[in-house]
Amino acid sequence: MGVPFKDIVVYLDGSESSMTAAMYSIKLAVEHQAKLTAVYVVNTKALSELVKAGIFVAIERDEYQRDLQADADRYLRHVAKLAATKQLEIDTVKLEGAIHVVVRQLLKEQKADLLVLGGITDIRSRREELSSETDRMMRTSPCPVLVVRDDDDIWLEFEE
Amino acid sequence: MILLDVLDKDLVKVPLTASDKQGIITELVEVVANAKGYSTQQFEDMLEAVLNRESLGSTGIGNGIAIPHAKTNVVKQVTMVVGISRFPVDFASPDGQKSRIFFLVLAPSSAASAHVELLASIARTCTSNVFRRMLESAKDKDEVVRLFME
Numbered sequence: 001m002g003v004p005f006k007d008i009v010v011y012l013d014g015s016e017s018s019m020t021a022a023m024y025s026i027k028l029a030v031e032h033q034a035k036l037t038a039v040y041v042v043n044t045k046a047l048s049e050l051v052k053a054g055i056f057v058a059i060e061r062d063e064y065q066r067d068l069q070a071d072a073d074r075y076l077r078h079v080a081k082l083a084a085t086k087q088l089e090i091d092t093v094k095l096e097g098a099i100h101v102v103v104r105q106l107l108k109e110q111k112a113d114l115l116v117l118g119g120i121t122d123i124r125s126r127r128e129e130l131s132s133e134t135d136r137m138m139r140t141s142p143c144p145v146l147v148v149r150d151d152d153d154i155w156l157e158f159e160e
Numbered sequence: 161m162i163l164l165d166v167l168d169k170d171l172v173k174v175p176l177t178a179s180d181k182q183g184i185i186t187e188l189v190e191v192v193a194n195a196k197g198y199s200t201q202q203f204e205d206m207l208e209a210v211l212n213r214e215s216l217g218s219t220g221i222g223n224g225i226a227i228p229h230a231k232t233n234v235v236k237q238v239t240m241v242v243g244i245s246r247f248p249v250d251f252a253s254p255d256g257q258k259s260r261i262f263f264l265v266l267a268p269s270s271a272a273s274a275h276v277e278l279l280a281s282i283a284r285t286c287t288s289n290v291f292r293r294m295l296e297s298a299k300d301k302d303e304v305v306r307l308f309m310e
Contacts, residue, residue: 054253
């Protein structure tokens with residue numbers, strides 16, 4: 001167990017709450033003098049599901065795959081820039097596949113001692129509970145997980 | 161992003177009244193345009209985007225469901241309309257079954273991840289035969305919303 005944390009991973013999905021988590025993890029990494037890795041997963045599993053379900057045609061899948069790659073690059077660049085404003089150099093990792101599976105693999109390979117997530121909402125339906133990737137990552141993570149509540153104060157504090 | 165993140169009672173229509181594919185798509189796009197106060201030009205832009213996508217291949221996915229969708233920068237965030245028709249409409253689904261449950265998904269080009277996740281969430285949500293039958297039988301928009309929230 002690494003306390004204080006030495007190897008932190010933050011998961012990004014482009015949502016506002018994952019950006020809050022990124023800011024929080026940057027501050028945490030600075031305070032703990034820890035290594036920080038930002039990971040974004042291009043959800044190729046979802047793309048495959050859409051083709052299989054007949055929702056996407058092949059040409060559309062290819063177009064969206066390019067869009068998703070561009071999204072990933074954009075968000076990872078953005079978080080690296082945010083970290084730089086706090087004089088922190090971070091690693092960025094872009095993965096492809098089923099989100100909770102590839103994140104778990106990364107955490108294990110890297111021997112990370114903390115996973116930082118944003119975006120846990122109240123359970124609104126039984127079906128949702130079964131399909132939330134954030135929930136799956138929490139349940140399958142090999143290391144402790146820190147869930148950052150989406151909070152304006154974190155943005156304000158970060159910008160100070 | 162999942163279906164419940166974008167489910168909005170103002171963007172649910174029960175019943176849809178059109179009787180063909182183009183009419184259903186037009187009616188769904190009208191729901192967004194009316195609810196969001198979009199101009200005629202914006203309505204036409206959204207409709208054109210959806211019909212262009214439809215021309216690549218039908219979005220009728222079988223089991224009585226169709227998910228017309230498109231990228232359009234008229235919407236500022238991923239937007240979903242749910243419509244239920246009393247009468248089955250031919251959407252050229254691969255199983256030959258006509259559709260009664262419709263999801264229109266519109267997303268700005270900058271929201272590819274959320275767009276893909278929402279479409280996958282809709283597909284997962286509608287895998288249950290029982291759930292589809294309950295949706296088809298929904299009497300009004302309140303009942304549709306309640307079914308998704310259960």
